Every structure is written in C-alpha cells, then in structure tokens.
Amino acid sequence: MKRILTIQDISCLGKCSTTVALPIISAMGVETVILPTAVLSTHTMFKNFTCKDLSDQLTPITDHWRSENIHFDAIYTGYLGTEEEIDTVIRIINEFRDENTLVFVDPAMGDNGKLYPAFNDSYAKKNASLCAAADVIVPNITEASFMTDTPYRESYDEAYVRDLLGKLAALGAKTSILTGVSLSEGKTGVMGYDSVRKTFFSYQNDRIPAAFHGTGDIFSSTVIGAIMNGLSWGDACALAADFTARTIEVTLEDPKKPWYGVNFEAVIPELLDRLRVAVVHQ
Ligand code: PXL
Numbered sequence: 001m002k003r004i005l006t007i008q009d010i011s012c013l014g015k016c017s018t019t020v021a022l023p024i025i026s027a028m029g030v031e032t033v034i035l036p037t038a039v040l041s042t043h044t045m046f047k048n049f050t051c052k053d054l055s056d057q058l059t060p061i062t063d064h065w066r067s068e069n070i071h072f073d074a075i076y077t078g079y080l081g082t083e084e085e086i087d088t089v090i091r092i093i094n095e096f097r098d099e100n101t102l103v104f105v106d107p108a109m110g111d112n113g114k115l116y117p118a119f120n121d122s123y124a125k126k127n128a129s130l131c132a133a134a135d136v137i138v139p140n141i142t143e144a145s146f147m148t149d150t151p152y153r154e155s156y157d158e159a160y161v162r163d164l165l166g167k168l169a170a171l172g173a174k175t176s177i178l179t180g181v182s183l184s185e186g187k188t189g190v191m192g193y194d195s196v197r198k199t200f201f202s203y204q205n206d207r208i209p210a211a212f213h214g215t216g217d218i219f220s221s222t223v224i225g226a227i228m229n230g231l232s233w234g235d236a237c238a239l240a241a242d243f244t245a246r247t248i249e250v251t252l253e254d255p256k257k258p259w260y261g262v263n264f265e266a267v268i269p270e271l272l273d274r275l276r277v278a279v280v281h282q
Pocket of ligand 1: 011017042043044108118214
C-alpha cells in the first residue's frame, strides 16, 4: 500500500485541510499519515476560532518517524500557519524525500483575489519558496498571482493562464496545476504545465455558480490519491475536478447544508466507482 504524509492543520469543525485529506485519501486505498501543524476549533472563516500552534511538535514527531525508517511515497502539504512553519516543513521534506517521493504542494492561502485573514504578502513569498521545493504545485489563480507578482484578474484569457503557468514553472516545480481556471463562459476547471515535457493540459467542466470552503483541499486530496493509484496527471485532475463539482452539487440539493463546507462524504462512493474504472483503463 502506498503511504502519503500530509502536513496541514486540523480544523476540528469545518471540513477542510486534514479533515478532508484523511478520509478522501484513505478511501482511495492509500495510507494517510498526518502531521498537524495546528489545532483550530474551526477554519478561519468562522469568527472567534481558537488556534493552538503545534510547530514545536513537528520536529520531535518527524525525528521519531526517522528513527523508525519510515518512507513516504508522497508528501502533500496544504494550509500552513506561519513563515517559520514553512521553513520547518521545507526541512522535513528534504529529510524524508528520496527519488521515489513525490512532493505535492498546495500553497493554500487565499481565493477570489485575496489572501486569507491570517496571511500577508511576505507569507505568500515564503510559500513560493516551498513551491520551489516541490515536484508538483496546485495553486489557484489568487495564490499564483501573489507568488509571482502578477496582477490578479477576474476575467482573463488563455494567454494570461499560460503566462501564469510559465511564471509558476520558474519557481522550480516540474509540474504546475492552476485551479479555478475558466477558459470559456459557464465552464471551470484546471490548466497544467509540465515543464520537463513542455506540454500543457487542461480539463474543464460546467461551472456551478456557488463557492464553498474546503473545495480546494478536496480537489488536491483527490488528485494525489489518484496519482498514488497510478493515474496520469490529466486523468487525476479530471477525476478530482468532477468529484469536487459533484460535492458542490449534492450540497446545494441539501436543505440543511452547512455554510462552512461541502457534503463530500455523500459522494465518496461515486468517487471510488469512478476511480476503479479509471484504474482498470490505465
Ligand atoms: O485550505 C483551507 C483552509 C485550511 N485550514 C484553515 C483555513 C482554511 C481556509 O480558510 O482557515 C485553518
């Protein structure tokens, strides 16, 4: 069985970061080791959330794993609290990676042209240095624009997206996947660039006019779970984009929907059905 380490916070209530990565990646048949960077009562879109920083635990925990000779097939990082924490995470990546470890970085720090409340421009630049240590990065357009000093645009064309992908590649990762990319009216999806093969790929599905928290984490978790199942980047992105869209669809149908996240749990069986078919067709 493949083994992933995911490094991000635990938002106890809120359906994001570790509380979506763990169930989704585990359901996809991949052992999911967690390294919680902080414990929050909720994600930061709630008022009055509590936060206990766990930075001082990261080194003792990972030192223990090293003494047990633990190997990870992938390291997946998401929302991280502080610039110092990013430095620690870069060090942990370098300690654990070998030529068979895929380092997958989701520089989760903003959306819709703005950084989340806890972050500033300097944090965004620090995240760019984490991206430089990665094999694959999955920022959205907001995160990419902050990391590359590119003005954020609500409306854009494919040339803008290709330009952003070129600047992301220059940060250092082999593959850059931009999320939340709309290449035509009524559609949304992803566009990626493989800087080794110098090829672009993209996947678009119907845009559902609703935005929910945690869907970026659902997308990333599904992509890395699919990659660990042997899918190509293009197929993994298509599976993840469709699954994420379905989680929004079923949530909108729920009269008792929570405002803070999507009902991804209800769609996991569908995800696994599709994963099985995709694996057979590899
Ligand atoms: O990736 C989303 C996320 C994760 N963790 C925390 C957050 C958010 C988004 O706001 O606040 C704590």
